[in-house]
Amino acid sequence: MSSARSNPINTAAMHGALIIYTLIALFPVFVILINSFKTRKKIFREPLALPDADSFSLVGYQTVMKQGDFFLYFQNSFIVTVGSLTLILLFGAMAAFALSEYRFRGNMLMGLYLALGIMIPIRIGTVAILEMMVSTGLVNTLWALILVYTAQGLPLAVFILSEFMRQVSDDLKNAGRIDGLSEFTIFFKLVLPLVRPALATVAVFNMIPIWNDLWFPLILAPAEETKTLTLGSQVFIGQFVTDWNAVLSALSMAILPVLILYVIFSRQLIRGITSGAVK
Amino acid sequence: MTALTLTNVNKSFGNVHVLKDINIEVNEGEFVVFVGPSGCGKSTLLRTIAGLEDVTSGEVCIAGNVVNQTPPSKRGIAMVFQSYALYPHLNVRGNMSLALKQAKESKETIEERVAEASRMLSLGDYLDRFPSELSGGQRQRVAIGRAIVRHPKLFLFDEPLSNLDAALRMNTRLEIANLHEQLGATMVYVTHDQTEAMTLADKIVVLRDGRVEQIGSPMELYNNPANQFVAGFLGSPAMNFLPAALLEDGNPNTLGVRPEDLMLDDAGPLQITSKHVEHLGGDTNVIADCNGHQITVRLFGQHAIRSGQSLQLRIAEGKSYLFDPDGARLS
Ligand SMILES: Nc1ncnc2c1ncn2[C@@H]1O[C@H](COP(=O)(O)OP(=O)(O)OP(=O)(O)O)[C@@H](O)[C@H]1O
Ligand SMILES: [Mg+2]
Numbered sequence: 001m002s003s004a005r006s007n008p009i010n011t012a013a014m015h016g017a018l019i020i021y022t023l024i025a026l027f028p029v030f031v032i033l034i035n036s037f038k039t040r041k042k043i044f045r046e047p048l049a050l051p052d053a054d055s056f057s058l059v060g061y062q063t064v065m066k067q068g069d070f071f072l073y074f075q076n077s078f079i080v081t082v083g084s085l086t087l088i089l090l091f092g093a094m095a096a097f098a099l100s101e102y103r104f105r106g107n108m109l110m111g112l113y114l115a116l117g118i119m120i121p122i123r124i125g126t127v128a129i130l131e132m133m134v135s136t137g138l139v140n141t142l143w144a145l146i147l148v149y150t151a152q153g154l155p156l157a158v159f160i161l162s163e164f165m166r167q168v169s170d171d172l173k174n175a176g177r178i179d180g181l182s183e184f185t186i187f188f189k190l191v192l193p194l195v196r197p198a199l200a201t202v203a204v205f206n207m208i209p210i211w212n213d214l215w216f217p218l219i220l221a222p223a224e225e226t227k228t229l230t231l232g233s234q235v236f237i238g239q240f241v242t243d244w245n246a247v248l249s250a251l252s253m254a255i256l257p258v259l260i261l262y263v264i265f266s267r268q269l270i271r272g273i274t275s276g277a278v279k
Numbered sequence: 280m281t282a283l284t285l286t287n288v289n290k291s292f293g294n295v296h297v298l299k300d301i302n303i304e305v306n307e308g309e310f311v312v313f314v315g316p317s318g319c320g321k322s323t324l325l326r327t328i329a330g331l332e333d334v335t336s337g338e339v340c341i342a343g344n345v346v347n348q349t350p351p352s353k354r355g356i357a358m359v360f361q362s363y364a365l366y367p368h369l370n371v372r373g374n375m376s377l378a379l380k381q382a383k384e385s386k387e388t389i390e391e392r393v394a395e396a397s398r399m400l401s402l403g404d405y406l407d408r409f410p411s412e413l414s415g416g417q418r419q420r421v422a423i424g425r426a427i428v429r430h431p432k433l434f435l436f437d438e439p440l441s442n443l444d445a446a447l448r449m450n451t452r453l454e455i456a457n458l459h460e461q462l463g464a465t466m467v468y469v470t471h472d473q474t475e476a477m478t479l480a481d482k483i484v485v486l487r488d489g490r491v492e493q494i495g496s497p498m499e500l501y502n503n504p505a506n507q508f509v510a511g512f513l514g515s516p517a518m519n520f521l522p523a524a525l526l527e528d529g530n531p532n533t534l535g536v537r538p539e540d541l542m543l544d545d546a547g548p549l550q551i552t553s554k555h556v557e558h559l560g561g562d563t564n565v566i567a568d569c570n571g572h573q574i575t576v577r578l579f580g581q582h583a584i585r586s587g588q589s590l591q592l593r594i595a596e597g598k599s600y601l602f603d604p605d606g607a608r609l610s
Pocket of ligand 2: 321322323
């Protein structure tokens with residue numbers, strides 16, 4: 001392994017592959033970004049050209065700012081994403097701890113039941129969910145989205161986290177018990193920090209689909225004051241005319257917060273890996 | 280006074296019966312070592328004493344009180360784990376003082392006890408370091424320090440030395456022996472290393488398959504093992520077992536002889552062919568074949584024996600043991 005790493009040809013090949021992959025992955029983002037700063041004509045005539053003095057225009061951003069309450073949509077998306085992630089991580093980790101740490105009757109069954117949700121897409125139950133939200137009066141509230149996304153994210157979270165928690169040293173938890181720590185303290189202070197990489201993984205996995213989702217916002221919370229960013233951007237896409245300037249600008253701005261969240265979580269991921277040290 | 284009494288302790292995990300009718304009594308100030316092969320239930324026994332596992336039936340008494348229902352932190356015990364199990368988010372001082380903080384001890388007491396423990400274990404320079412910044416030996420000392428500061432009635436050690444290298448293991452072993460002397464505390468120590476057991480223990484408990492095979496002082500067990508298992512487990516190199524029929528026709532029993540009780544003697548009754556010779560300087564170990572059975576002979580001093588050489592042996596007077604086919608001791 002070390003010889004493979006130090007061999008310059010291998011290193012070059014490895015970096016080459018990674019760079020190509022990065023370019024491919026970033027290309028659409030790059031195209032969206034540059035075109036959001038161009039006039040409509042130029043977008044269609046030369047979609048790959050960089051904006052220059054002639055083609056530069058902020059008209060898309062101006063439209064987005066004027067039309068609809070873009071900052072509110074932004075805020076809604078943010079609240080829904082962060083709220084759902086918080087609940088997924090909190091409840092997922094708690095359930096995972098119970099399943100991996102305590103021996104009780106039906107432990108296995110409970111684990112299987114919780115994992116079942118991974119295989120059954122939640123959208124199948126959309127009608128039932130809508131009926132439920134109507135009867136509880138949660139339609140057109142952000143809570144409707146947060147609850148649905150939490151339910152959607154929990155199965156995988158429990159599955160991944162319980163696997164990781166099984167690997168946390170029993171001795172460490174037992175040392176805590178002998179020193180008089182409560183189960184809650186053991187969970188929050190000893191176990192959670194050690195599974196931080198897994199938490200970050202779960203967060204990243206769940207964050208993107210929630211942020212980008214159109215389905216549930218459209219069905220459960222289409223009201224003006226609860227629109228999410230993705231839903232809000234749809235006003236620019238018409239059946240006959242699409243305001244590409246506005247769509248591209250809205251998308252460019254939507255990328256930013258996800259990027260920031262991602263950077264935060266991946267930091268955690270790296271720190272978690274390098275700071276364990278039980279033995 | 281007895282520091283620890285186990286009465287008919289049984290422990291099952293589901294259908295797996297791990298501990299079977301354990302009865303042990305430990306006196307105040309004693310150093311007791313549980314030994315046995317891997318998987319025999321030593322750790323499980325220690326964890327039931329600590330209260331980390333509930334007993335299925337039976338009674339655990341610490342310092343005269345039945346503690347079956349008492350949580351681990353209230354049992355007056357401290358435990359040192361094989362994997363050190365230091366809290367990664369706390370520095371050495373924090374690791375040592377956590378239990379006292381949980382018990383709501385005053386600041387002065389905590390400081391005093393941490394200072395005392397770090398002096399005993401020479402950890403003074405490391406108090407502000409985090410576990411990830413310490414070597415294996417230092418981590419194990421911190422783990423021991425964390426136990427000392429609690430002033431427990433009972434120390435529990437679960438193979439505390441098995442992650443250390445040979446030289447460090449020997450030093451730490453001496454350190455633990457010193458601690459026992461200084462503190463005069465009762466200690467229960469689990470190991471599968473019979474050298475540790477012999478050197479540290481006042482009393483050894485030999486376990487096999489969740490059962491107590493024999494309890495006694497190291498020399499009692501060495502000189503007077505109750506059965507073939509105990510005889511073979513203690514002592515290094517291990518005792519030789521040969522069919523008694525080699526010496527006496529038709530005898531169905533097994534003869535046990537320690538390697539050091541075999542003597543070179545041209546008129547001896549046992550004929551062996553040496554297969555491998557270990558020259559240790561002070562001793563010479565001859566691993567040899569005796570009618571298809573492997574036996575080890577430990578000769579004092581240096582001997583020029585080649586492999587493949589034929590030798591005659593005799594057994595030192597009164598130094599042989601006889602076990603019946605089930606392993607029970609006959610004489
Ligand atoms: N939680 C558990 N569930 C089921 N079986 C268990 C559990 N913990 C231990 N056992 C079983 O109990 C037996 C004794 O285990 P224990 O850890 O006490 O062995 P040990 O003597 O400490 O061995 P070692 O020297 O390898 O540490 C083993 O056969 C093990 O498989
Ligand atoms: Mg063990």
